[in-house]
Amino acid sequence: MNDMTPTREQREARLEGMGCKRKRVEDVRFTQGKGNYVDDLKLPGMLHGDFVRSPHAHARVKSINKEKALKVPGVLAVLTVEDLKGVDLAWMPTLAGDVQMVLADGKVLFQNQEVAFVVATDRYAADDGVAMVEVEYESLPVVIDPFKAMDADAPVLREDIKDKKEGAHGPRKHHNHIFEWVVGDKDLTDAAFRKAEVTVKEMISYHRTHPAPLETCQCVCSFDKIKGELTMWGTFQAPHVIRTVVALIAKIPEHKIHVISPDIGGGFGNKVGAYPGYICAAVASIVTGKPVKWVEDRMENLTTTSFARDYHMTTEIAATKDGKVTGLRVHVLADHGAFDACADPSKWPAGFFNIVTGSYDFPTAYLAVDGVYTNKAPGGVAYRCSFRVTEAAYCIERGMDILAQKLGMDPAELRLRNFIRPEQFPYHSALGWEYDSGDYHTAMRKAMESVKYAELRNEQAAKREAFRRGETREIMGVGVSFFTEIVGAGPSKNCDILGIAMFDSCEIRLHPTGAGIARVGTKSTGQGHETTWAQIIATEIGIPADDIMVEEGNTDTAPYGLGTYGSRSTPVAGAAIATAARKIKAKAQMIAAYLLEVHEDDLEWDIDGFRVKGLPEKFKSMKDLCWAAYHSVPPGMEPGLEAVSYYDPPNMTYPFGAYICVMDIDVDTGVYKVRRFYALDDCGTRINPMIIEGQVHGGLTEAFAIAMGQEIRYDETGNVVTGSFMDFFMPTAVETPHWETDFTVTPSPHHPIGAKGVGESPNVGGVPAFSNAVNDAFAFLGSTHIQMPHDYWRNWTAAKGLGVVG
Amino acid sequence: MAKTHVKMKMNGAEVEGLVEPRMLLVHFIREDLQLTGTHIGCETTHCGACTVDLDGMSVKSCTMFAVQADGADIATIEGVANPDGTLSALQEGFRMMHGLQCGFCTPGMIIRAQRLLRENPSPSEEEIRFGISGNLCRCTGYQNIVRAIQYAAAKVNGAEFKEAAE
Numbered sequence: 001m002n003d004m005t006p007t008r009e010q011r012e013a014r015l016e017g018m019g020c021k022r023k024r025v026e027d028v029r030f031t032q033g034k035g036n037y038v039d040d041l042k043l044p045g046m047l048h049g050d051f052v053r054s055p056h057a058h059a060r061v062k063s064i065n066k067e068k069a070l071k072v073p074g075v076l077a078v079l080t081v082e083d084l085k086g087v088d089l090a091w092m093p094t095l096a097g098d099v100q101m102v103l104a105d106g107k108v109l110f111q112n113q114e115v116a117f118v119v120a121t122d123r124y125a126a127d128d129g130v131a132m133v134e135v136e137y138e139s140l141p142v143v144i145d146p147f148k149a150m151d152a153d154a155p156v157l158r159e160d161i162k163d164k165k166e167g168a169h170g171p172r173k174h175h176n177h178i179f180e181w182v183v184g185d186k187d188l189t190d191a192a193f194r195k196a197e198v199t200v201k202e203m204i205s206y207h208r209t210h211p212a213p214l215e216t217c218q219c220v221c222s223f224d225k226i227k228g229e230l231t232m233w234g235t236f237q238a239p240h241v242i243r244t245v246v247a248l249i250a251k252i253p254e255h256k257i258h259v260i261s262p263d264i265g266g267g268f269g270n271k272v273g274a275y276p277g278y279i280c281a282a283v284a285s286i287v288t289g290k291p292v293k294w295v296e297d298r299m300e301n302l303t304t305t306s307f308a309r310d311y312h313m314t315t316e317i318a319a320t321k322d323g324k325v326t327g328l329r330v331h332v333l334a335d336h337g338a339f340d341a342c343a344d345p346s347k348w349p350a351g352f353f354n355i356v357t358g359s360y361d362f363p364t365a366y367l368a369v370d371g372v373y374t375n376k377a378p379g380g381v382a383y384r385c386s387f388r389v390t391e392a393a394y395c396i397e398r399g400m401d402i403l404a405q406k407l408g409m410d411p412a413e414l415r416l417r418n419f420i421r422p423e424q425f426p427y428h429s430a431l432g433w434e435y436d437s438g439d440y441h442t443a444m445r446k447a448m449e450s451v452k453y454a455e456l457r458n459e460q461a462a463k464r465e466a467f468r469r470g471e472t473r474e475i476m477g478v479g480v481s482f483f484t485e486i487v488g489a490g491p492s493k494n495c496d497i498l499g500i501a502m503f504d505s506c507e508i509r510l511h512p513t514g515a516g517i518a519r520v521g522t523k524s525t526g527q528g529h530e531t532t533w534a535q536i537i538a539t540e541i542g543i544p545a546d547d548i549m550v551e552e553g554n555t556d557t558a559p560y561g562l563g564t565y566g567s568r569s570t571p572v573a574g575a576a577i578a579t580a581a582r583k584i585k586a587k588a589q590m591i592a593a594y595l596l597e598v599h600e601d602d603l604e605w606d607i608d609g610f611r612v613k614g615l616p617e618k619f620k621s622m623k624d625l626c627w628a629a630y631h632s633v634p635p636g637m638e639p640g641l642e643a644v645s646y647y648d649p650p651n652m653t654y655p656f657g658a659y660i661c662v663m664d665i666d667v668d669t670g671v672y673k674v675r676r677f678y679a680l681d682d683c684g685t686r687i688n689p690m691i692i693e694g695q696v697h698g699g700l701t702e703a704f705a706i707a708m709g710q711e712i713r714y715d716e717t718g719n720v721v722t723g724s725f726m727d728f729f730m731p732t733a734v735e736t737p738h739w740e741t742d743f744t745v746t747p748s749p750h751h752p753i754g755a756k757g758v759g760e761s762p763n764v765g766g767v768p769a770f771s772n773a774v775n776d777a778f779a780f781l782g783s784t785h786i787q788m789p790h791d792y793w794r795n796w797t798a799a800k801g802l803g804v805v806g
Numbered sequence: 807m808a809k810t811h812v813k814m815k816m817n818g819a820e821v822e823g824l825v826e827p828r829m830l831l832v833h834f835i836r837e838d839l840q841l842t843g844t845h846i847g848c849e850t851t852h853c854g855a856c857t858v859d860l861d862g863m864s865v866k867s868c869t870m871f872a873v874q875a876d877g878a879d880i881a882t883i884e885g886v887a888n889p890d891g892t893l894s895a896l897q898e899g900f901r902m903m904h905g906l907q908c909g910f911c912t913p914g915m916i917i918r919a920q921r922l923l924r925e926n927p928s929p930s931e932e933e934i935r936f937g938i939s940g941n942l943c944r945c946t947g948y949q950n951i952v953r954a955i956q957y958a959a960a961k962v963n964g965a966e967f968k969e970a971a972e
Contacts, residue, residue, distance in 0.1 A: 023901055030909030031897040031916065033843015033883030040842035073807075124828065214847040214855055214910045214944045265845070265910030266944050298848040526908030526945045694904045697947030725852035725942070732939040733948040 011607045016546065017539030018753065021690035024531040025546075026263075026524075035263040038218045038235055043291040046220065047076065049284050050126035051277070051300070052116040052133045054108035057144070057375040057718020058157070059137040061104050064116055069132040074125025076288055078133060079117040079280060081105045087286075089279055092249055095272075095497060096349065097168025098178070098340035099160070100378060102276045107140070109157055109338035110377050111718050112303040117280040119292060142375040142718045143176060146312060146335035149372035150174040157338065157373045168340075169349040178340050178371035183354045183431050189366035192327030196318035200403050202785045206391050206767075208310035208335065208376070208712045211383040212728065213525070215265025216301040221281040222291035230282060231258040236553075237271040237523055238563025241497055243555045245274050248498075250282065261553035267525035268702070269381035272343040272565045275305045302728055303720045306343075307376070307712055308383030310335040311353075311391040315399045323409050325418050328365040328430070330356055330395060334380075336371050342380035343565070344387045345495040345502060351387025352486045352652075354431035358396035359440050359484045359656060360418040365430040375718045384702055384763040386487045386566040393483040397768030398775070398785065401480070405779055411480045411772070412453060416444055419482075426749075433486060435654045436748050436756075438682070443744050444482055447658035447680045450742060453478075456662060464780045473668050475781075479661035479773025483765035487757045488571025488653045497562060501648060504573035505559035506580040508537060508548075509642040512630040514623030515547040518580075521561010522573040523553045527695065527759055529569065532687050533577055536753060540581035541588070542608030542622040559644055567655070567757035570687065571748075576647035578752040583643035588625040594634035595620055653748045653756035657681040659769040665777050667804050670796030672708070672774070674737035679765070682744045684756035695759045697739050703766025705731050707774075709791040729791070778802065812876040816841070817885030825872045831865075832856045834872035835882060843883035843913045847942070854941030857914035858882050864921045864940070883913035886920065895958040896920055899967075905954030907945035915941045919955045928959055 006014070016022045029035055054061075066078035081103040084090040091099045104115040118129035141155045148154060154176055156162050162175045169179035193199060219234035230252055236242045239259040247254035264271065281294040296305060311332055318327035334350060336342065344351045350369040357365050382388065400418075404411040419440040420427045427435040447453075456478050463476045492501030510516035520533055529552060534545035552558060561573060585605070592610040593600040596618050603610040609621035620628075629641035662676040679696055686692055709729035713722045722728045747754025767788075774790040775783070781802040786794070799805045809824040816839060823838045835841050835858065847855035849868050856868040859881040886894050896916050899905065906912040915938060922929065922937040929937060934952050943951060953967075960967035 024904070026909065027901040027906060028893075030906055030912050031893060031900050032887055033841070033913045035843075035909045037842075037845070037910065039846065040836075042837065042840070123833075124826065212944065214853060214908070214942065215845070216847075263909065265847075266908040268944070298850065298853075528907065690904050694907060694946060694950060697949050698907060698945045699947075701947035702944070724850050725848050726850065730852070730942050730944075732942060733935040733952065734939045736935075736948050739947060739949055 008607060015538040015542065015544050015608065017535050018685070018687050020535060020688065022531055022535055022545060022688055024528045026528060026530050037215060037263050037265055038220060038233055039295050041220050041233055043220065043222060046291040046293055047119050047121060047288060048123040048126045049117050049119050049281050049292050049294045050123065050130050051114045052118065052130050052135060053112040054104065054115050055111065056108055056137050056139050057111045058109060058140040058142045060107045060140060061115065062136040062138055065134040066116065068134065069118060069129040072125065072129045072132050074121040075118060075129035076121070077119040077284060078129065079103065079284060084283060087283060089249065089283060092274065092279060094339060094341040096340040096342040096344060097346065100339035100341055102279045110375050111720055112300065114276040117284060119284045119288060144374060144714050144716055144718055146333050146372050146374055149176040149374055157375065176373045178336055178373060179349045181350045181369040182367070184366035185364055186366045188364040189327050189329050192364050193316065193318045193329065196326055197321040198319045198406060199316060200406050201316045202399070202402050204313045204315050204395055204398050204785060205787050206309045206311045206313065206394050207788055209308050209383060209706050209710050210302050210712050210728070211268035211270040211306065211308060211381065212302060212730070213266030213268055213270050216296035216298060217271060217275060217277065217305045218295040219278050219281050220291055220293045221285040223282070223285040225289055229256040229258065231260070232278065232282065233260045233262060234278060235264050235271045236261045237267045237525060237565050239523060239553055239555050240521060240560050241563060242274060244498065244500065246282065259555040261523045264523065264525040268384045269308065269343065269565055270306050271525065272381055272563070273306060273341060298725060299723045302712065303723050304377050306379030306381040307337065308379065308381050309391060313391065313395045315395050317399050317403050319403055323407050323414050323417050325360055325362055328357055328362045330367045332369040334369055334371045335374050335376065336380050337374055337376040337378040339378035340371060341378035343382065345489055345497060346499065347494065348387060351382065351389065353388040353392045355389055355433060355484065355486045356392040356396050357429050357431055358393065359420060359482050361420050361424070362430045367431060376714060382566055384699055385760045386485055386489065389485055390764045390767060393764045394768050394771065397481045397483065398771060401772050401775060402784055405784060410457065412444065412448055415480065415482050416441060434651055435484065436651055436750055437746050438484065438654060438656055439744065439746050440482065440656060443656065443658045443680055443682055446742065446744060447660055447678060451660045451676065451678045453660065473666055475665050475667060475777045477663045477665065477773040477777025479663065479769040479771065479776055481659045481765050481769035481772060483761070484654055484656045485567065485761055485764050486652045486654055487567035487760065488649055489566050489568050490652055491650060492648045500562065502562045503646050503648045504561045504568070504576050505644065505646045506573060506576040507559045507642070507644045508580045508584055510584065510626045512627050514543060514626040516543060517549045517551060518577065519551045519558045520573050520577065521559055522564040522569040525564060527569065528691050532691060535687055536574060536577045537581050540578055541585050559646070567760045570755045570757045571653045571751060572647060572649055574755055575649060575752045576645045579647055580643045580645035583645060584641055587641060588622060590637065591625050591628050591633055592620040595628060595632065650750050653684065653751060655681065655683045655756040655758060655761050657761055657765050659765045661769040661773040663773040663777060665774065665795055667799035670792035670794070670799065672795060677737050678740045678742065679762060680742040680744065681758060681761050682746050683758035683761065684745065684747045684751065685754035686745065687755060692758050693741050696741050696762045699760060699762025700739050700766045701731060701736050703763045704737060704770060705729055707767045707770035707788055707790060709789045711789050810873050812872055814875050814877060815879040817881055827871065827873050829872045830868055831870045831872045831875050832867035835867060841882050841884050845910055845913060847910065852942065854918065855911050855914045857918050857941060859917050859921055864918045881917065883917055886916060895961040899954035899957035899961070903950045903954040903957050905946060905951040911941060911943045915943065915951060923955070923959055923962065927963060
């Protein structure tokens with residue numbers, strides 16, 4: 001060896017593999033304004049579509065007159081439901097087994113519902129056309145409060161299914177009922193409550209909100225009449241699923257549909273579903289023979305394409321008087337809006353809400369969820385969380401605090417007493433999940449030590465005394481949250497979308513000079529897959545991450561994948577990437593053995609190549625082996641070095657974490673200040689710590705927004721009153737707290753690289769931490785539960801209700 | 807609709823066009839000039855994705871007509887890189903400090919930060935946070951954006967920013 005031979009450390013560093021804070025490759029184009037988002041696309045002859053929308057929440061559509069609109073300069077077509085009926089696209093199936101109107105068919109069921117689609121030469125002319133479409137409505141009584149949806153005299157919302165006794169998920173109890181979903185052992189749980197020394201019961205609401213990525217939903221559809229091919233560029237988190245849905249409903253052969261997701265400006269669940277805009281743009285392109293672009297404006301985004309949460313959770317916990325939980329009983333009233341368009345795996349009408357036993361060893365639990373229709377927008381997407389997991393985490397984490405308050409016990413101590421113990425993993429929960437791995441006590445204690453938890457409680461006690469003495473008008477809350485997520489949907493035994501198992505995929509192709517391309521079935525919406533996927537490959541096969549190009553989002557080139565949401569990319573596609581890489585490595589090993597004239601078993605892997613055991617100079621680098629794969633493979637072996645892997649995970653992964661929030665609230669104004677927020681995350685093996693930290697920052701900021709003010713609110717007649725960024729809370733850099741991040745590492749035992757996924761954990765764990773902080777602040781004044789969102793006005797109202805404000 | 811002739815300086819070059827008086831500046835920039843780095847996130851002046859630099863001020867180009875910009879000197883994200891094509895200190899800072907994720911707010915954020923640093927070359931964290939409060943980001947939680955701007959400020963001032971992204 002001479003001095004120029006790189007050391008092992010240098011060889012490792014050059015790979016920029018797993019565990020490295022690799023700077024993102026995406027940023028080179030994004031920082032120069034050279035991203036390629038949907039609205040940047042401009043095709044020759046491209047037209048623009050825009051919707052006529054209903055001002056009413058519930059009304060009969062008496063007539064639609066498009067004559068004046070068609071006379072507007074630039075307007076070429078106005079599509080109504082009658083036009084869509086001609087191509088059998090008036091209604092579309094939802095992912096939840098329901099159907100949804102594409103354009104109003106006889107009536108409208110929520111404000112801003114799509115009524116007609118105006119197609120024009122540019123977006124201004126389309127707007128002009130929208131203004132000239134005359135629609136006559138006859139308003140109908142509305143159902144806004146989900147608790148009144150199943151009243152005997154509640155108006156019939158869905159006339160199309162009013163006589164259907166059976167829905168996609170079993171019997172329907174009422175004309176506005178969608179499904180009842182029941183999990184757990186009712187008798188055993190009822191018995192636990194009868195025997196309980198202590199019980200608590202509270203109706204905990206998780207209000208309706210919206211993911212609101214900075215880029216709205218949009219698409220460009222272009223139908224080639226000669227070839228009979230449809231190309232759709234769109235903000236699709238799951239491009240292959242969109243292709244299959246379009247093939248099924250538009251009757252275009254799937255090989256003649258090309259779906260392309262270019263760069264996407266954030267998704268957070270908003271861009272999983274199929275929306276009327278996509279269908280109308282496609283139909284308009286077929287009708288006009290021109291490409292048609294549809295771009296939502298912000299008000300349309302907030303009021304129509306998806307919502308999140310709207311779960312009303314009556315929560316009961318049974319316990320012994322020394323604080324050991326013995327049973328959990330939850331009933332959820334789920335407001336799904338006008339159509340059940342939840343983006344959940346098909347068999348899970350309430351997503352994975354049965355993770356509601358959380359991080360605690362409940363011997364028994366029982367859960368029932370009733371879904372109802374109301375005159376609100378459809379959706380129910382997982383806003384930066386796995387399916388209904390934030391709702392579940394909020395439910396149990398509030399519930400545990402309420403129990404601690406009743407027992408007079410510290411909430412952290414109550415959690416430590418009830419955590420699933422390390423030796424219980426894999427742990428079978430009372431509601432049917434098998435948690436893969438965890439060490440909750442270590443994480444909780446590390447969090448408590450980091451924030452000096454005991455000192456915070458002493459300070460709080462002193463402040464409460466000072467408040468009682470009238471020396472301060474400020475109250476202090478310490479919010480503790482310990483969450484267990486369930487992500488990585490999922491195993492084909494229990495997860496599918498429209499019958500397609502929720503595997504994911506990767507194809508790696510190495511080129512002769514030692515560089516390559518990896519195509520993956522996921523689609524980054526900001527997570528940095530182009531950076532991290534290459535890191536996994538770098539570590540697995542010893543090719544520098546810089547020499548691996550990652551490509552996603554083109555259904556013609558990427559292997560079939562189920563897309564990015566529910567923190568599934570790393571648990572599922574990350575595993576597919578590792579297994580594809582290992583197939584390549586296995587072939588490379590055979591080539592190396594042939595070139596080094598030894599048996600494969602005599603070789604060992606060493607960072608970036610194979611060497612003969614005991615003979616360090618007998619070495620073939622992966623780069624050499626790439627060349628050899630196209631030049632000198634063993635007799636009988638096919639040339640080339642590529643592999644495809646479709647990974648069907650054996651189980652979900654279960655990331656967890658301990659979050660602590662310290663907040664001060666002025667009771668006279670309701671103004672709060674987040675003094676400190678500490679977040680410890682355990683997402684198993686860490687691929688890129690820089691990106692993990694960024695994901696946690698972002699998720700916490702969304703959690704902060706949701707807990708402290710972000711709401712889609714309706715008035716009693718069904719008008720959305722938070723339909724713009726003026727009213728819908730979007731924190732700026734000024735309101736956003738400083739985030740402290742920390743971690744432990746408990747790898748997933750069943751994942752090829754032990755990774756669990758992290759992007760959504762901070763939203764799941766963050767919301768209860770903020771809400772518990774507010775509730776903890778008010779607790780000594782006699783309150784047990786204050787509903788979110790905790791904006792200044794609600795805080796002031798709470799203080800007033802507790803009699804501490806005149 | 808009758809069109810009006812407009813002429814302005816865009817990233818140092820003279821540009822002109824015929825626009826309807828109602829055409830928003832952001833649409834003129836994105837669609838007529840094909841400079842698609844400037845984005846649209848809300849159309850109500852809240853989000854700042856459309857921020858451009860106009861006659862020495864940060865302006866939200868979704869809330870201004872193209873005709874109002876007649877004669878103006880405008881810079882967009884496409885004009886931020888160094889003359890030799892390398893990343894400017896701010897662009898580098900955003901990359902080094904992981905100050906972006908989906909990239910949609912980034913052009914507006916960088917254009918705003920560039921003006922902020924011209925007005926205040928050594929801002930405190932509080933001044934940075936206030937200075938970018940007209941620009942929303944949904945991904946980063948702002949913390950690393952603040953660090954990116956601190957990185958750029960240090961670099962421009964000839965110092966080295968010590969704190970690395972985790």
